[in-house]
Amino acid sequence: MYDVAVIGAGPGGSTTARYLAKQGYQVCLIDKDRFPRDKPCGGGFSPRLVDEFPYLRKRQGDFLRGVCRVGVIHSSNQKTVLRGRADMAVALRTDFDNVLLESALEYGAEPKMGIRAKSLQIDANSVKVELTNGDHVTARAIVGADGSTSMVARETQLNAKWPSNHITACRVVEIPAKTRDIIERYSEELEYHFFANLGGLPGYGWIFPKLDTINIGLGIVGRYAKGLLRYFESFIKMLKRDGYIAKSAELNALKGALLPTGGTIAKSYSERCLLVGDSAGMVNPITGGGIAHAMVAGKIAAAILARNLENDALDDSDLGKYQTQWMAEFGKEIKSQLIVQKVFTGVFANTLFEIGARDSVLQDTVSAMMSEASAGRNDAYRLFGRFLYVCLREALTP
Ligand SMILES: Cc1cc2nc3c(=O)[nH]c(=O)nc-3n(C[C@H](O)[C@H](O)[C@H](O)COP(=O)(O)OP(=O)(O)OC[C@H]3O[C@@H](n4cnc5c(N)ncnc54)[C@H](O)[C@@H]3O)c2cc1C
Known part of the structure; x- marks a missing residue:
């Protein structure tokens, strides 16, 4: 039996698997595709990502495209x-995701590629994952990093369907x-x-x-x-x-x-199970960016699981800390980005653009938000505050 079965070897899954395997846990990483594989994506992210995941620095030449x-x-x-x-x-996701996968395999995560995970059974002591090739995998816990159409989210009822x-x-x-x-x-x-x-x-x-x-x-x-x-x-x-x-x-x-792009799901954990990345809706609603969030959540998931596997504290009530931690890290900012998204898709959007065009600080702020170059936190307040400042400045200038 594995310690953890990770479903999906995208940024979320490979990062989770890497950190768990590095700590000596037996990890099985399952993906329906064989890598290197492409994933429909813009492939844009903040250059700060390599500060958060320093092991990527030495592999930058293998994925960075400018x-x-x-x-x-x-x-x-x-x-x-x-x-x-x-x-x-x-970057091209073909290269980027392959580097992430290799970083997990380097520490001994066991790959099962080209095999789709079909269904789950979670009982008091383990999780059984049925695969489409007729095999199954058992593990003490499961991580659903299987993207926006997550089977794990569906099977655990954490997200039956996106509205x-x-x-x-x-x-x-x-x-x-x-x-x-x-x-x-x-x-x-x-x-x-x-x-x-x-x-x-x-x-x-x-x-x-x-x-x-x-x-x-x-x-x-x-x-x-x-x-x-x-x-x-x-x-x-x-x-x-x-x-x-x-x-x-x-x-x-x-x-x-x-x-x-409508915000995260209400609950991202259940007995012996955590959801990471798109499967839990961890995407910036303004830009659609989710690579960094998936990886940060993967790192947090690995830390929580590593600690809780020690004493088999894998009940629903033991895993809530996962949600608290990723919410503190980026969940609150997704909530405020949702407000910005609504305002910028609303009836005043063109007017906001006109105001923005008259202020270089606002333009840098908007670009920083769109490229995710800013630290994210308080982006919405900074943006709306600056809009207000520009309006007042213009109103009060004779
Ligand atoms: C068109 C588009 C453009 C985007 N552009 C950007 C961008 O520029 N920057 C950015 O940061 N984000 C972007 N995103 C979002 C980004 O792609 C995701 O947020 C990110 O890939 C999430 O990582 P993940 O690991 O959660 O899921 P994914 O990357 O989707 O990985 C999920 C993995 O699970 C596998 N899988 C799925 N189901 C199963 C199953 N049943 N069994 C086994 N394996 C399974 C898949 O094959 C896949 O490899 C974009 C998304 C789209 C759709």
Whole structure:
């Protein structure tokens, strides 16, 4: 019997497995895909991630595809642009996730790749995970790091289904391009773009230029996402017209995925089980960024499990500390980001852009939020405070 079965070897699962295996626990890491594999994603994250996970520093050459330095945010009516300096690292998930997986295997986590976990049975002493190849795995505890459509969340009733206004449907494509062409279009600073509420629908489009690809995506909140492909095609048409991508750009590797953007689920643990990352909705509702949260939650989950496995304190009542800790780390900031998301998808969004365009501090703040370069905490207060300050400054200036 394993100590812990981790379902899903994305950022959340591999990080959890790494920290547990490093402490000598027997960990089994199960993923339905064989790695290296792609995961539909923008692949953008704060360069601060390597400070939180220093073991990634020496592997940066294996996954880093550049650092974008200037964020350009376009208003919904396309009339206003906010431009601010904030660094955002970019990677291909194929490389990044593979490095994370290798970092877990390095410490002895046992991989079961290319096998889907089908169902669970949790009893007083163990968890049994049924696999689609007919085998099963037993462990003392389970970690559900199986993404936005989590089987573990469903089976444990921690999240039976996302409400349609809590999920964003996305289309994304990584377009190969020559580095010279990318620099011509996005400058040496690799300007990254966000397009707010395209077509007046809640969500956003993005362009993340990388070393030799341009990542383009569009996400629309589930309830409004019927016809997403059509919206994506018009987005691409607009980008071709405005010179963001070549008219001949190949779009055959278009992918779709779901992203939980309506905040975290109410409870992320149950008897012998923790949920980590997208499975628990640990995503920034403004940007859709969830890589860092999944990894931080994975680290916390490993620490809690390591302590509780010692004396088999794995009941529901023993695991609440997990939720307390990730809430303190980033959960509260997701709540405030949800407010910002609602305001920026509301009727005053274009007006806020107009105010923002008159203040360089606001523009840097918005870029820092979108790139997750800021520490996150108090972002919403800083943003709204600055909006208020700009309005008062203008009202009181003769
Ligand atoms: C279009 C799009 C763009 C995004 N862009 C960004 C971005 O630029 N920056 C950012 O920070 N975040 C971004 N995100 C969010 C980010 O991808 C997720 O937050 C992050 O991947 C969460 O990590 P995770 O480990 O929780 O889940 P995942 O990365 O989704 O990993 C889950 C793993 O579980 C496996 N799995 C699923 N079900 C099973 C099963 N039953 N059995 C076995 N294995 C299973 C999957 O194969 C997968 O490998 C984006 C998301 C989308 C959809």
